[in-house]
Amino acid sequence: MRVKDVVLSWMAFPETLSLSIRQQALIEIERRAFAGVAAYPASWIIVCYAENLYHAAPLPSLAVTGWFLVIFAARLALHLKYERQVLRQIETARLAFLLLLAPGPISLGALSALSLSTDWLYPAHDSLILITAVLCAAATLNLCVDRIARILIPVLTVVPPAIFLALAPDDESPTILPLAAIFVTYLIVSSENISRDYWTLAEARQRIQDQADSNRVLSVTDHLTSIPNRLYFYQLFAEKCKAAAEAQSCFAVLLLDIDHFKQINDGLGHAAGDACLIALGAFLNRLLSPACHLFARYGGEEFIVAAQVKDAGDVARIAHEICEGISMLRVPFDDQLLNFTCSVGYTLLTPPIAEDYPDRVIASADRALYEAKRAGRNTVRGVAWQ
Numbered sequence: 001m002r003v004k005d006v007v008l009s010w011m012a013f014p015e016t017l018s019l020s021i022r023q024q025a026l027i028e029i030e031r032r033a034f035a036g037v038a039a040y041p042a043s044w045i046i047v048c049y050a051e052n053l054y055h056a057a058p059l060p061s062l063a064v065t066g067w068f069l070v071i072f073a074a075r076l077a078l079h080l081k082y083e084r085q086v087l088r089q090i091e092t093a094r095l096a097f098l099l100l101l102a103p104g105p106i107s108l109g110a111l112s113a114l115s116l117s118t119d120w121l122y123p124a125h126d127s128l129i130l131i132t133a134v135l136c137a138a139a140t141l142n143l144c145v146d147r148i149a150r151i152l153i154p155v156l157t158v159v160p161p162a163i164f165l166a167l168a169p170d171d172e173s174p175t176i177l178p179l180a181a182i183f184v185t186y187l188i189v190s191s192e193n194i195s196r197d198y199w200t201l202a203e204a205r206q207r208i209q210d211q212a213d214s215n216r217v218l219s220v221t222d223h224l225t226s227i228p229n230r231l232y233f234y235q236l237f238a239e240k241c242k243a244a245a246e247a248q249s250c251f252a253v254l255l256l257d258i259d260h261f262k263q264i265n266d267g268l269g270h271a272a273g274d275a276c277l278i279a280l281g282a283f284l285n286r287l288l289s290p291a292c293h294l295f296a297r298y299g300g301e302e303f304i305v306a307a308q309v310k311d312a313g314d315v316a317r318i319a320h321e322i323c324e325g326i327s328m329l330r331v332p333f334d335d336q337l338l339n340f341t342c343s344v345g346y347t348l349l350t351p352p353i354a355e356d357y358p359d360r361v362i363a364s365a366d367r368a369l370y371e372a373k374r375a376g377r378n379t380v381r382g383v384a385w386q
């Protein structure tokens, strides 16, 4: 495994979560982080004024102010296009976020460390230690759901001054060092607990979402043939009709019904009838495309199709294709091959099309189907919509 892969896998959010939940979490974490970004330059500017640093040491004070403003500007630039970046490439977006998260805490930690030994910063020593501790705690808790951020922030902020104190001890070192250790440990442990709760909730949300998605699919799928059911058809019929009206296109509704299906059931049993229905569903799946045709099992041994068509010839062609295709099916059942026929009735709407009459349109196709049955079955009949 390459180093990059190891880093990326360590950085990754729990893999069990769907991509959309991980993306959502990352966008939320970045938004939270951005809300605190202005605190770094603002705190530094206040310390400079309060401790008179702009007068005492204008150049270094202004340089540090400029540095905090550059970090702020870089974060603003990232923030403005972050959502798009996360949706495009989640790992790179996360890496960019972490890289731009680090300079603020590192700079504050370094300033606190320097204030212990640098003359121009020494008057601001207490204020810097205070804002370093406060911003470190606030940022760690704010971003604790990100396991890297919650370790990175306290380590980058508190470790540099602590190392400095350890290497060049002064009177305060014996007090400050153990306090810093307790502070960082407590921060990391408590933020770990908050993070665990967040991800447990995210996982629960994901399970509910998956269940809802699967229930939604089940509620509009016919359990026997696995093609859409009548509910699905009605949900989308008005939409398809409207699209045809807007496109000024012809619109056709076809009803097909297996001929003498009762005889198959009575003669060979319901399992044989079921095998024929499953084969018919698979045939429609092969012949029609969900992008162009709305089709469903309408009920029992009846199926329905709705689609935009070019003209009367186009719908007649589809109806014949269905009728002939079904008559050629051979359905394996026990040790025999079953075949059956169907009758097709259709109605054709020509522009201008109104959109509020699905039942009347279907009733019209049903009349055509009745005519096909009366004409001897295994045939096609169409009626024009008036």
Ligand SMILES: Nc1nc2c(ncn2[C@@H]2O[C@H](COP(=O)(O)OP(=O)(O)OP(=O)(O)O)[C@@H](O)[C@H]2O)c(=O)[nH]1
Pocket (backbone or CB within 6 Å): 224, 257, 258, 259, 260, 261, 262, 263, 265, 269, 270, 271, 272, 273, 274, 277, 299, 300, 301, 373, 377
């Ligand atoms: N196996 C099976 N049979 C079903 C299902 N749903 C409806 N049926 C049967 O479909 C048959 C429909 O019979 P009829 O309405 O008399 O129609 P038909 O025998 O096809 O006659 P025509 O339509 O006039 O050609 C009945 O026997 C129903 O029990 C199903 O899910 N599985």
